[in-house]
Amino acid sequence: MEHDPTDPIHQFQINRIVPIQIGDWDFSFTNSALFMVLTVAVTTAFLYYTTRGRGLVPSRGQSITELSYEFTANMLRDAAGTAGMKFFPFVFSIFMFVLVANLFGMVPFFFTVTSHLIVTFALALLVIGVVVGYGFYKHGLKWLMVFVPSGVPGYILPLVVTIEIVSFLSRPVSLSVRLFANMLAGHITLKVFAGFVVSMSALGTLGIIGSILPLLMTIALTALEFLVAALQAYVFAVLTCMYLNDAVHPHH
Amino acid sequence: MAERKTGSGTGGDRPSGPTSSEPPDAAAWDARRSALEAKLAEHRLRTAAEAQRDSRPGTMQGLAEGLKLGSEFVAGVVVGAAIGYGIDSIAGTMPFGLIVFLMIGFGAGVRNVLRSVSPKREPSANAAEPPSKDFGS
Numbered sequence: 001m002e003h004d005p006t007d008p009i010h011q012f013q014i015n016r017i018v019p020i021q022i023g024d025w026d027f028s029f030t031n032s033a034l035f036m037v038l039t040v041a042v043t044t045a046f047l048y049y050t051t052r053g054r055g056l057v058p059s060r061g062q063s064i065t066e067l068s069y070e071f072t073a074n075m076l077r078d079a080a081g082t083a084g085m086k087f088f089p090f091v092f093s094i095f096m097f098v099l100v101a102n103l104f105g106m107v108p109f110f111f112t113v114t115s116h117l118i119v120t121f122a123l124a125l126l127v128i129g130v131v132v133g134y135g136f137y138k139h140g141l142k143w144l145m146v147f148v149p150s151g152v153p154g155y156i157l158p159l160v161v162t163i164e165i166v167s168f169l170s171r172p173v174s175l176s177v178r179l180f181a182n183m184l185a186g187h188i189t190l191k192v193f194a195g196f197v198v199s200m201s202a203l204g205t206l207g208i209i210g211s212i213l214p215l216l217m218t219i220a221l222t223a224l225e226f227l228v229a230a231l232q233a234y235v236f237a238v239l240t241c242m243y244l245n246d247a248v249h250p251h252h
Numbered sequence: 253m254a255e256r257k258t259g260s261g262t263g264g265d266r267p268s269g270p271t272s273s274e275p276p277d278a279a280a281w282d283a284r285r286s287a288l289e290a291k292l293a294e295h296r297l298r299t300a301a302e303a304q305r306d307s308r309p310g311t312m313q314g315l316a317e318g319l320k321l322g323s324e325f326v327a328g329v330v331v332g333a334a335i336g337y338g339i340d341s342i343a344g345t346m347p348f349g350l351i352v353f354l355m356i357g358f359g360a361g362v363r364n365v366l367r368s369v370s371p372k373r374e375p376s377a378n379a380a381e382p383p384s385k386d387f388g389s
Contacts, residue, residue, distance in 0.1 A: 159356075166332050166353070167360035167367075174327030174364070178319060235320060 006195030008188045012115055032119070035111045039101045047096075068096065072237065079241035084248045090130065091244070094123060095237035098179065102229035105183060106222070114232075115183040117176060124172035127240045135247040146250040175239055182232045186225045193218045324364035332357015 004010075018029035050061030058066055072092045076084055098114060105112030113119050135143035147164040148157070196214035200207040336353025340346050 159359075162356055163359040163363055166335065166356050167328055167363045169335070170324070170327040170331035170357075170360055170364060173331055174323045177327060178323040181323070182319065239320075 006191075006198050008191035008195060011112070011187060011191060012184070014116075031111045032113055032116060035101070035104060035113050036119075039097060039104055039113065042104075043096045043100045068092075075238055076241045076244075079238065080245040080248050084241065084244055087130070087241075087244050091237055091240055094127070094240055095233055098123070098236050099230065099233035102183060102233055103226075105187065106226060106229060112183055112187055114179055115187055117180045120176040120180040121172065123179075123236075124176035127175065127243060128172045131243050131247040134244075135250060138247070139250055143247075143250045146246050150251075171239075171243060175236065179232050179236055182228055186221075186228050190218060190221050190225060193221060320368060321365050324368060325361040328359075328361025328364050329354065329357045332360055 014030045014032055016028040016030055017034060020027040020029060046061070047065055050059070050065045053059060053062065055062060069092070072095050073085070073088060076088055076091050080087070101113040104110050105115065135146065147161050147168065149160060149164065152160050193214045197211045197218065200211035200214065203210075332353045332355075333350065336350040336357070339349035339353065343349065
């Protein structure tokens with residue numbers, strides 16, 4: 001199907017690159033999968049090659065790696081304490097994956113992995129799964145006390161516990177929807193304004209002059225989108241740390 | 253500790269007035285010292301507040317906070333409604349589960365927002381002492 005070049009949704013389309021069909025399931029290698037692989041590969045390669053020199057005085061690349069390490073480590077230590085540091089590899093992986101995937105989305109013609117709800121939801125489920133799994137593994141059934149705030153009178157306890165459980169269940173939803181919605185909305189807005197430039201400049205001289213305005217807007221939005229890309233990765237990682245804190249220290 | 257030292261030091265630095273009448277009454281010295289202490293405390297508070305405000309990377313933090321709170325509230329409501337709807341379609345009690353769990357979802361949304369705006373617990377202290385945390389915060 002030929003597509004309109006200004007169609008803002010077209011960029012989110014999933015295309016099969018290598019069709020794989022196993023039984024009734026479609027395991028095709030899509031453009032989304034390709035960019036996930038690229039994200040992981042680029043991140044790994046970057047981290048590996050920048051730290052290979054292990055300079056006492058870090059080179060530029062090594063500084064970036066060290067800064068992101070320190071940043072994530074401080075974030076995790078602030079939120080979950082020293083006991084939470086065993087989750088550092090997990091949090092760092094998630095942070096770098098989301099960050100690089102978001103920034104990849106800013107490259108023209110690249111696919112934005114995190115603009116699909118299922119990807120971010122899978123990440124959020126992974127986080128919550130780790131929280132629940134580690135909580136039960138470490139504290140056993142006592143971990144369920146995370147749902148029982150102390151100092152609540154007995155007669156409203158059922159209500160409070162229900163609210164706490166619903167609140168806990170809403171975490172993966174808010175975590176994933178926030179990241180997905182930000183990336184989706186940002187890219188659509190960007191595309192819509194860029195599309196204005198195209199369609200207005202088709203209207204002749206006046207249109208070309210007028211198209212300067214959406215062009216300026218597109219430039220401003222691009223800067224904003226870079227901010228949002230980094231910010232949402234940060235927020236995702238911070239919330240991951242906070243949720244992990246519940247697994248490590250379940251007592252409110 | 254620090255303010256006492258600074259207080260007496262500043263008192264010593266100002267020679268003419270008090271030193272000329274060196275052994276007046278201790279009460280006057282005490283009054284001066286407490287006044288100075290109060291002034292110092294106020295100054296320290298102000299600089300601390302300023303430092304805190306400056307350390308925050310302005311818009312970035314605010315934007316993140318706003319988006320976070322909004323989505324957390326909505327997520328609570330949506331999840332509550334979904335649970336209610338699920339219970340209804342299993343148990344066949346059509347509107348009631350939805351109604352009840354929508355309200356609980358609102359509660360959960362408010363709880364989410366409260367949790368994220370309440371001042372952070374100190375994690376290092378948290379690890380050591382079993383903290384008693386009241387519901388609201």
